[in-house]
Amino acid sequence: MYREKIPVTALPAWSKLNDVNFLDSKVADLGASKGFGLVTERALNSKDTFDIPTLLTIPGDLILSAETVEEHAKADQDFRQLLDAAGGKSLRGDVLLFLLMQTTIGSPNRNHVGLSTAWTAYTNMLPDLIPVPTLWSEEERFLLLGTSLEVAVTAKLATLLREFEALREQTATISWCKKSWWDDEALEFRDWLLVDAWYRSRSLELPNNVGECMVPVLDMVNHSSQPNAYYEHTPSSGVSLLMRPDKMLEIGSEITISYGTSKSEAEMLFSYGFIDEQSTNKSLVLTVDPFPDDPLGKAKVAAFEGPPLLRIYADQDKIKWECPFLYLMLLNEEDGLEFRMLQQTDGSRSQLKVFWQGSDVSDATNTFETLTSEHPLSDVFSLRAIALLQDRIRQQLERLYQSEGEVELLADTPFVGPDRRSNAILLRKSERLTLEKAFAAADAQKNELVESRVVLRYLGSMDEPADEKTNSDDFA
Ligand SMILES: C[S@@+](CC[C@H](N)C(=O)[O-])C[C@H]1O[C@@H](n2cnc3c(N)ncnc32)[C@H](O)[C@@H]1O
Incomplete structure (x- = not known):
């Protein structure tokens, strides 16, 4: 207009x-x-x-x-x-x-x-x-x-x-x-x-x-x-x-x-169009999708409260992460996860219900990290979570690395404004650094968990021939 x-x-x-x-x-x-x-x-x-x-x-x-x-x-x-x-x-x-x-x-x-x-x-x-x-x-x-x-x-x-x-x-x-x-x-x-x-x-x-x-x-x-x-x-x-x-x-x-002290560089660029170079808030949020071949994938997304997001952030010098959806994503029916469609008594709309170890947890789908931590196989679930986390970080880093050449070429053309160029390059660098640190931190956590007795026994039981397996402890 x-x-x-x-x-x-x-x-x-x-x-x-x-x-x-x-x-x-x-x-x-x-x-x-x-x-x-x-x-x-x-x-x-x-x-x-x-x-x-x-x-x-x-x-x-x-x-x-x-x-x-x-x-x-x-x-x-x-x-x-x-x-x-x-x-x-x-x-x-x-x-x-x-x-x-x-x-x-x-x-x-x-x-x-x-x-x-x-x-x-x-x-x-x-x-x-x-x-x-x-x-x-x-x-x-x-x-x-x-x-x-x-x-x-x-x-x-x-x-x-x-x-x-x-x-x-x-x-x-x-x-x-x-x-x-x-x-x-x-x-x-x-x-x-x-x-x-x-x-x-x-x-x-x-x-x-x-x-x-x-x-x-x-x-x-x-x-x-x-x-x-x-x-x-x-x-x-x-x-x-x-x-x-x-x-x-x-x-x-x-x-x-101050437009807010807790905003990440990406949020500042998204909302205001600039990155404050003095900002110490190094964090980023990525989307997480269930495995394409997970038969429960769609139900997991539908039952989860809120969007499935992964937040990676620096807390002092440590890289931390939070992704409640990951702990739902990593579970299968054999672990004790179950979805049921409950028909209303009047026959109207049915409701998706989530059960964990037989209990209805439909209202607590973002607490699977806590729920699984109380299970004897908690270390196994944590290991799965770390492996998924690393996979998601690897995917993101690959996309960053693979686009680097083309981005460099395009950044120096007249089609790109100088401020937008410098902000985008700053974001790329900063997120790459955070992701690389997160990948290394996940690796260290993974190596620790692989040594856990629970994990070793679980992995051992997976390697056993089927007839011997029936005699071993059932972790499944
Ligand atoms: C609330 S307005 C402030 C007034 C604005 N500068 C104007 O000319 O109308 C917010 C916008 O100002 C600019 N801005 C604010 N603080 C800035 C900063 N520290 N560095 C660069 N741009 C900034 C950004 O374009 C942002 O979207």
């Missing part, structure tokens, strides 16, 4: 009109990779003082939250119609519709649609170019091959496309949507990608039951792992940005907040 962009130089006027106060701070252009950011307009000191400087205040009615989206729908009939037809599934979905509505009102395609709000002009000041990978070119996304983001970005793009097609279907008969969006194909998939990217890279969590929301102007503040500012919210006075204690800032210093 064509947008009549408003330059960020209009922000001070917009702020005055909407009671946003800059206190010794202003928005400035910080250059290509960071975009805009907040800087100090004079030297500030929060050392040895109780009088911590406030840098910015934003009135509560400008916050875009679940509550305010609903308020806007009450005032704007066109938005109400849109929300009734395509909203109500998630907060994110409703906020995306609100942002789309604002860009429509602010565009020449408006056709007298909707009610202009403070957000209408504000969205027209927001950037078109956001470095999140859902907005990367195909060539740039190729650089993510073999990283944990390869699958995540592909899946996200597929979801976004489904959402956009659903929006088209759900609003095709609303006359203003037809006129402003669909008749001339003014609204494109790229517009949906953009509002999703705005939300992902600019939303934050506020206390006092506000939850996930967007706060204009506060979303101009960039991230640092050593932030010099923080924000707080009070129901009476809205949002304030304050200087952290014990800081001294020169005039023109960048004011920064």
Whole structure:
């Protein structure tokens, strides 16, 4: 959709009109990779003082939250119609519709649609170019091959496309949507990608039951792992940005907040389009699929609570991992795992039930690590888990190694932006290192388990001829 962009130089006027106060701070252009950011307009000191400087205040009615989206729908009939037809599934979905509505009102395609709000002009000041990978070119996304983001970005793009097609279907008969969006194909998939990217890279969590929301102007503040500012919210006075204690800032210093200390490099790149090189959080999340020839594979995925994911992370100098699904994946019927379909008494829908050693564990499918640890063959199960873990890591490393040559060639072409190139290369290097360390750690764990008496006896019993086996201890 064509947008009549408003330059960020209009922000001070917009702020005055909407009671946003800059206190010794202003928005400035910080250059290509960071975009805009907040800087100090004079030297500030929060050392040895109780009088911590406030840098910015934003009135509560400008916050875009679940509550305010609903308020806007009450005032704007066109938005109400849109929300009734395509909203109500998630907060994110409703906020995306609100942002789309604002860009429509602010565009020449408006056709007298909707009610202009403070957000209408504000969205027209927001950037078109956001470095999140859902907005990367195909060539740039190729650089993510073999990283944990390869699958995540592909899946996200597929979801976004489904959402956009659903929006088209759900609003095709609303006359203003037809006129402003669909008749001339003014609204494109790229517009949906953009509002999703705005939300992902600019939303934050506020206390006092506000939850996930967007706060204009506060979303101009960039991230640092050593932030010099923080924000707080009070129901009476809205949002304030304050200087952290014990800081001294020169005039023109960048004011920064933390976007979260627990986010991995992949999460930062996925949500914000950059990797903080100072970040010490080295972790990655991979998908795990059951064996293709496992007859119980589909049932295991269906019965498991949540998506089957493997998280590998560094805890101080140790590499650790967690993957509750792996402990379900490694079990067979002979181990005592059983699936049953229970028919409801009224003959309606049947329910999938999971049994372990005869007990119903349908509500605890993510606790198989604990359940198997109480079994006499627990070492055998742990060994199977480690072998599966190593296999998954090997698979991922192979994908990284095999794509390296092509990635290097492509990275130096004009099809790839310099920031995207450096972020993708950084992610590849960092994830490769973590995976290699995890592989070595798994090897050490495997070697220890192979020496376990339980494992040796179990493996011995597997090697025995069938007639002798019936006399030995039954581990199966
Ligand atoms: C909440 S917005 C901050 C304002 C943004 N810079 C702008 O021009 O509108 C978050 C975006 O700012 C950029 N950003 C924030 N902190 C950054 C950092 N430390 N390094 C690089 N880019 C950063 C990223 O593009 C991110 O998606």
